[in-house]
Amino acid sequence: xxxxxxxxxxxxxxxxxxGTLNPAPEKIGDQKFREDGFFxxxxxxxxxxEMLRRVSVDKMSVTEVxxxxxxxxxxxxxxxxxxxxxxxxxxxxxxxxxxxxxxIQSEVLAFLRAQVVPGEPxxxxxxxxxxxxxxxxxxxxxxxxxxxxxxxxx
Numbered sequence: 001x002x003x004x005x006x007x008x009x010x011x012x013x014x015x016x017x018x019g020t021l022n023p024a025p026e027k028i029g030d031q032k033f034r035e036d037g038f039f040x041x042x043x044x045x046x047x048x049x050e051m052l053r054r055v056s057v058d059k060m061s062v063t064e065v066x067x068x069x070x071x072x073x074x075x076x077x078x079x080x081x082x083x084x085x086x087x088x089x090x091x092x093x094x095x096x097x098x099x100x101x102x103x104i105q106s107e108v109l110a111f112l113r114a115q116v117v118p119g120e121p122x123x124x125x126x127x128x129x130x131x132x133x134x135x136x137x138x139x140x141x142x143x144x145x146x147x148x149x150x151x152x153x154x
Contacts, residue, residue, distance in 0.1 A: 012042055019093050020044050027070025030054075048079045048091045055080075103139050104147040111135070112148060122150055 015021035025041035028034075030050065033041040040046060051069045054060045055076075066073050082090035104112070111134060115127055124141035131137045131144075 011040070015042055015044075019095070022047055024070060029068045029070065044093060045088065045091045049083075049088065051076065052080055052083055103137055104143065108135060108137065109147055112144060116148065122148060124150075 012021060020043060022028075022042050022044040025033075025047075028041040028047060030039075032039040032050070033047070039050065047069060051065050051071070054065045054068075055062055060068075062073055062076055066076050069076075071079075079091060084090075108131065111131070112127060115130060116122055122145065124144045127144050128139055128141050131139050
């Protein structure tokens with residue numbers, strides 16, 4: 001395997017590990033990204049930046065750029081807002097899904113910790129019933145175990 005192929009694979013692995021690997025590099029129509037060189041269609045941060053630059057500096061229309069980069073106009077405007085808010089770091093994709101506990105917050109966590117008796121096993125199923133009675137919250141037993149820092153046993 002050539003050094004060039006190894007480098008491209010290692011860069012793709014690094015991009016994937018960082019969450020910045022473009023899921024659809026083949027959609028990029030800009031010729032700069034088709035040449036083997038500086039521009040890499042697999043690098044989503046670089047693609048988004050160049051997309052924004054094309055509108056801002058080259059004065060292309062948002063519709064033209066969206067078509068050329070294979071993204072929707074709302075995706076373009078989201079990238080623009082993210083860049084305006086946080087600069088280049090704003091173009092790095094964020095993890096999807098919840099970013100922290102949304103049912104088990106301070107008051108609920110304090111209640112759960114008060115229910116735990118040292119030296120006795122935690123009965124998460126029983127705690128789910130108590131949470132329902134006390135707060136009207138339907139929480140999965142494993143969520144309670146994670147909130148309390150309990151390792152799951154097989």
